[in-house]
Amino acid sequence: MREKFNLHTHSVYCDGRDTPEEMVKAAIEKGFSAIGFSGHKNSFDPEVSMSHESARVYRRKIGELKEKYKKSIRVLLGVEQDIFEPEPATGYEYIIGSVHYIKHNGKYLSIDQSRENFDLILKEIGDTDTLIKNYFELVGDTLKYTPADIIGHFDIIAKFNEGGVYFDEEDPGYIKAAVSAMEKICHIPFEVNTGAISRGYKKAPYPSLTLLKKLRDMGGRVVYSSDCHAKEDLECAYDDAIEYIRAAGFERFLSLDEVKQWK
Ligand SMILES: [Zn+2]
Ligand SMILES: [Zn+2]
Numbered sequence: 001m002r003e004k005f006n007l008h009t010h011s012v013y014c015d016g017r018d019t020p021e022e023m024v025k026a027a028i029e030k031g032f033s034a035i036g037f038s039g040h041k042n043s044f045d046p047e048v049s050m051s052h053e054s055a056r057v058y059r060r061k062i063g064e065l066k067e068k069y070k071k072s073i074r075v076l077l078g079v080e081q082d083i084f085e086p087e088p089a090t091g092y093e094y095i096i097g098s099v100h101y102i103k104h105n106g107k108y109l110s111i112d113q114s115r116e117n118f119d120l121i122l123k124e125i126g127d128t129d130t131l132i133k134n135y136f137e138l139v140g141d142t143l144k145y146t147p148a149d150i151i152g153h154f155d156i157i158a159k160f161n162e163g164g165v166y167f168d169e170e171d172p173g174y175i176k177a178a179v180s181a182m183e184k185i186c187h188i189p190f191e192v193n194t195g196a197i198s199r200g201y202k203k204a205p206y207p208s209l210t211l212l213k214k215l216r217d218m219g220g221r222v223v224y225s226s227d228c229h230a231k232e233d234l235e236c237a238y239d240d241a242i243e244y245i246r247a248a249g250f251e252r253f254l255s256l257d258e259v260k261q262w263k
Helices: 020-029 052-068 115-125 128-140 172-185 209-217 238-247
Strands: 034-041 074-082 094-098 101-104 107-110 190-193 222-225
Touching: 020 034, 020 052, 034 052, 034 094, 052 074, 101 115, 101 128, 107 115, 115 128, 128 172, 172 209, 190 238, 209 238, 222 238
Parallel strands: 034 074, 074 094, 190 222
Antiparallel strands: 101 107
C-alpha cells in the first residue's frame, strides 16, 4: 500500500477552513502517515496570510499537535512562502516556495485569487504574453527570493485557463517561458498539486502534463499534494494524480523521507 501524506495544507491560521487539530484528526482517519501544515506567508496580503504574530502562534500550535498525536501520525511544521514575503522563512521544517503575485507599478497583483482579479491584472499588464513572461521569470527566480524544499504549483498562472480561455498552454512561446523557469529550479522537487481540482477550476493537477513531461526529461522529481483548504480535501484526486504522474513518464513519486531528511 502506498504511503499517504500531504505536505500542502492550509488551516484557520491563514485562509483554510478548519483548525489544525481537526485536520490532524481527519488525516489519521484517512490513514495518513504524515500531515504537513504549510500556512501562507505573504503578509502584505493579510486576508489570506499569517501575520508575523499569528505565524508565531501557528508554529507553537503545530508543535503541540506534533507531540499530542505522535503515536498516530507525523505532524510537520511547514510554510508556503510567497517569494515576495519580506520576512525570511525560519523556524519551519520545510518550505514550499510559491509565486502568487505579479508586482506591477509597486502593487502586488494576485493571479490566483479570482477570475475577476485575473481579468483586472490582464487589463493592467496589457496582454497575456507579457503576463506569462513576467510570471515564469518570477518562478524561475524563486530561489533568489527564498530557500525552498518544494516548488509550489509551478503553473498556477493557468488556474482560470481551463479549456484555453486565456491562452494556449501548448503554444511554443508558453512552453519556452515555462521551460526556462523550470531549468533553473528542476533540482528541487515539484509538487503535483490537485488544489484547483477540488475547487472546480481545473480537471488536471498543476503542472500541465506537457510541462510535467519536460520536468521528467530534465530528471526532476515530484511529490503529490492537494493544497487543501478544508479537511475533506486532504486526499482530493490523489488516485488521479498518481495516474497523471505515471502518464508523464515518472516511474515513481517521492516518499516523505525522500522529499527531505526530516530531523
Ligand atoms: Zn499557493
Ligand atoms: Zn497553498
